[in-house]
Structures are given as structure tokens and as C-alpha cells.
Amino acid sequence: MRRISWASGIGVAIALMLAPLPAASAYASQAAAVRATPTLSCTGSGSGAFSPGIPASGTPVKQTAKLSGKYSKCVGSSVTPASGTWSSNGKVTPAESCQVLVQKPFTLGGTLSVSWKNGKKSTVTWSVKFPPVKVGATTDTGKFTNAKVTGTEGTGTASGSLTIGPSNSKECISKPLTTLTVQHNKIKFFLTG
Secondary structure (H helix, E strand, C coil), X not given: CHHHHHHHHHHXXXXXXXXXXXXXXXXXXXXXXXXXXXXXXXXEEEEXXXXXXXXXXXXXXXXXXXXXXXXEEEEECCCCCCCEEEEEEEEEEEEECHHHHCCCCEEEEXXXXXXXXXXXXXXXXXXXXXXXXXXXXXXXXXXXXXXXEECCCCEEEEEEEEEEEECCCCECCCEXXXXXXXXXXXXXXXXXX
């Protein structure tokens, strides 16, 4: 009788241990679905500058980049801000000349600071990877994924793309590339807290 009771006890214990698994699996699926849905999606535009300026020809030069602009057309949950302003400071790698831009990919790394309309702030640590500029093109689009986001609006990640181009048609032809037009194409924030 003791053996039967012992075996029954094990069976009950196993049943109790296994019973929550489907529910846990359901919760995991729900959490994955939440992570896959952006908290906030925005489109932004602005301007920027390379310093000291990418030379039209000759020896490549190390560059820093400063960008700034506004986010508009933000969509998301009711608790998220509708718009905001942004600025970014970073470095361009490798050293660049306009001749190198059409030959090799480059990266803009640094931080993106966002001040939302609701008074909260976000800081994105990003690395935007650009392909070589196509010959004759007026813009180049780089992408970033899973960039770390911190700040009072929440923590999480951000993904999206950044399109840049010279604001003067003579830049990168007869003069260094210094001033930029900037477009954020659907930057997506995945935030919690």
C-alpha cells in the first residue's frame, strides 16, 4: 500500500509541476508579442554638420557629427508623448573623404538625446551603419537596431533608419561636406517603465 501511495504522490507532484507550464508558455508568448510591438513610432527631420568637414578629395579626415531636429507624427499608446525634439553627438568611422564615401561603408556612433513634449527624456546609445554612397545619389540611408534606451520616458531599445544628405549641392564636389539635411524614418521605441 505504501508503494502505491508513494507512486500516487509522485504522480500528483508531477501533475502539479507540469500544470502551470501551458500558462507560463502563454504568458511568454504575450510578452514576446508586447516586445514586438513598438511603444512609440516617430518620424523626424532636422539638420546637422560634420566637423571639420569631409574633404571633397585628398586624404581622409576623422569626423565628428552633430545632428538635431524634431519628432512629429508619433503614434503609440495613450501614455506616450506625441512629439519631441532630438539632438545627437557622435563620431564617424572610418576617417572620410568624399572619395571614400562611395567606396566603403561607414558608421555614425554616439548618443541621441530626446526631449519629449510631456517633459520626459530619453537617451539612445546608437550605432548607425551606412552603406557606401551610390554615385550620383543625393542621400544615404543608414540603419540601427536594438539601440539601448534609458531615461524618464522608460527603458528599452530603439530601431530605425537615418537618411542624411548634403544641404548644399556643391558640397562633396568643389568644397568639403559640412552641412546636412537629416530625416528619421520611422524610429521605433520599445519601452517599459
